[in-house]
Amino acid sequence: MKNIGFLSFGHWSPSPQSGTRSAADALLQSIDLAVAAEELGADGAYFRVHHFARQLASPFPLLAAVGARTKKIEIGTAVIDMRYENPLYMAEDAGAADLISGGRLQLGLSRGSPEQVIDGWRYFGYEPAEGETDADMGRRHAQVLLEVLKGKGFAEPNPRPMFPNPPGKLRLEPHSEGLRDRIWWGAGSNATAIWAAQMGMNLQSSTLKDDENGKPFHVQQAEQIRAYREAWKEAGHKREPRTSVSRSIFALVNDTDRMYFGAEANDRDQVGFIDKTRSIFGRGYAAEPDRLIEQLKQDEGIAEADTLLLTVPNQLGVDYNAHVIETILKEVAPALGWR
Structure with a gap:
């Protein structure tokens, strides 16, 4: 059995060919797609x-908003670039969203990827400390977030x-246990997968990773997940970790x-740089x-993960994306033992 959700980048464009011509379209349709996905039996609604x-x-x-409109589906991110984040303010926002959803938030973080502007995090008021890289700064922000999410008091009260x-x-409020x-x-x-295990975080692995040994991507991804699980075991964490992969998967069942x-x-x-x-x-x-x-049976990365996120072409509209999700859930997943 696998958890199967969707992952949307929330693209929008004023082009007449786009089903999301404004930021409002992208946001409102994201909510509607999460509602539709829950009705279809999907397990997660994730956003980049x-x-x-x-x-x-x-x-x-x-x-x-998604948490308020749905009842069962997991809601999450894949991923938030932590170079841009104030981890304390983020903890308050995340706590509020989790409480609104009834504890369904699955928050994916990362040190970030190449962005639209040069050193965009500087515009948000963040600078790496002396001797740090921007990636180090992102990981440091993540560690602060993890600490404050424990719910322990740390701030001296005003007398x-x-x-x-x-x-x-x-402590910061609202706290969501x-x-x-x-x-x-x-x-x-x-290496960063092993670090995530040591920090006690679940693992998200997308459709991109460092080419570390020249093997096919799905094989390298499966190796990454196994290395993560071994590091988790060595760290001695009490709970079972979760792992996810994302894929673009489309079942061709009609002319559209x-x-x-x-x-x-x-x-x-x-392969690129x-x-x-x-x-x-x-x-x-x-x-x-x-x-x-038959093709998906050969994908070792999917086989290793407990969660699969289907990347959706959000600019094609809610109805079509619901069709994409439904087709995978009904026509493909059962034959692979995912349902």
């Missing part, structure tokens, strides 16, 4: 965060407060599917259900 781009950015108003305080040092165990880290390498994705050329891995690091991009899948099932 990008700054300075025509995409979803500030996640917590959206997550709170003459406006309102009465509980005894002892004060259990959220600390639902924090994920988006790892682009084996074939028009959009029948000529997909993304049927093999690609990001920030001077050799990186491997995993293939996508688009085929009739029977052929698609």
